Amino acid sequence: MIGVAVLGATGSVGESTLDVLGRHPDEFRVVALAARRNVDRLAEQCLQFRPAYAAMTDPACAATLAARLADAGLPTRVLAGERALEEMAILPEAQYVMAAIVGAAGLRSTLAAAGSGKRLLLANKESLVMAGPLVMQAVRASGAQLIPIDSEHNAIFQCLPQSKDQSMAVCGEGESAGVRRLLLTASGGPFLNWPAAELGSVTPEQACAHPNWVMGRKISVDSATLMNKGLELIEACALFGLPPERIEIVIHPQSIVHSLVEYLDGSVLAQLGSPDMRTPIAQALAWPQRIASGVQSLDLIKVGKLEFRAPDAARFPCLALAPAAIRQGGLMPAILNAANEVAVQAFLDGRLNFLDIPAVIETVMNDVSGGPVTDLETVLGVDALAREAAQRQVAARSASPRSAHA
Ligand code: NDP
DSSP, rough: EEEEETTTTTSSHHHHHHHHHTTTTTTEEEEEEEEEOOOOHHHHHHHOOOSEEEEESSHHHHHHHHHHHTTTTTTEEEEHHHHHHHHHHHHTOSSEEEEOSSHHHHHHHHHHHHTTTTTTEEEHHHHHHHHHHHHHHHHHHHTTEEEEEEEEHHHHHSSOOSSSSGGGOOOOOTGTEEEEEEEEEEEEOOOTTGGEEEGGGGOOOHHHSSOOOOOHHHHHHHHHHHHHHHHHHHHHHHHHHHOOOGGGEEOOOOOOEEEEEEEEEEEEEEEEOSSTTTTHHHHHHHHTTTOSSSSOOOOOHOOOOOOOBBOOOOOOOOOHHHHHHHHHHHHHHHHHHHHHHHHHHHTTSSSSSSTHHHHHHHHHHHHOOOOOOHHHHHHHHHHHHHHHHHHHHHHHHHTTTGOOOO
């Protein structure tokens, strides 16, 4: 029986993870669940899975949860606060950790899991964007197994040479595996075919209505701006050890081909499947075996056609920002990530125009200087500086007429 801790349990990836785990009660035991403040949902999950531990970063919510679980007669131990996430990530009872917290809030617990020698199922792409070298270093030093959950990176992982050797599950083998380049597919998001002139008036609801995937609001907006693909480019460089010039972004509106690996001999291997996160989650839980995920068979005849085209960097300026951050290196991806998180939240709150998201990020990248990624505190320090700079930009822009959302 494998013990699993699910961090970000109440979110989209967390729910999909519990759906897969619930199908395999003889193989997996949920030992810990963690979230921020969705008490109702975390309580329901605790009643269903009866974990030994639950954690909520909001202390008042943790107290409410503890009272409810005690009333229900559950022995679950409830922890509170940011540090509780790290405790959940290194529990001896959990051999696997699903890192599915959204944003920079997931960095400390991801690093803790990476350093603990466990199997790390990594959905929290922001931790690799902010501190890729630190995460990969921790994985290698501890002998952890890092399996990417992001569907594109999981597809690449599946297309790379498979080996029972644990080191292959650490990724970072692209250079030595005869890989010429990676092709990272992108759906293009809800505004793929919208004229540029209409993008200035999009609402958060329109941005979150992804045509193929049901996801949390932050990643949905990232998909709409195509910043998600930029974050994934940085993520792929960190995971697979290749420079950005050897990773091509290809728009594929059907989201059936999740990504591809081209080898030196011209062979191109792809992983296909219905757009449902339970597939990469089940793959990562079972690797190197396979287990059922609940995902329907792919009906290629119904899908009919698979299209591929070049991305339009003019309509989606966020696309150019990630390569620029990689070129500058060091802490610049962390600065980009922080500015993006602030800008996306401001857009979701109705304080920033959709078209101002890339403008805020670019200005912050110009204003805040980086340096090398030496340790966690340096990363968190620049994250805080970039957030302050981004808040100033949002305030300045929301005062201008274009930025006001009704
Ligand atoms: P959601 O917004 O749906 O869920 C986020 C989860 O993180 C919730 O459980 C939330 O708890 C928790 N959380 C948020 N902030 C904190 C915090 N400060 N402390 C502790 N917990 C916190 O996000 P998604 O599931 O969509 O995405 C999760 C991660 O996976 C992201 O990094 C995303 O980029 C990545 N990803 C997601 C995909 C998807 O299909 N959704 C696909 C590929 C990658 P609460 O509910 O209590 O607020």
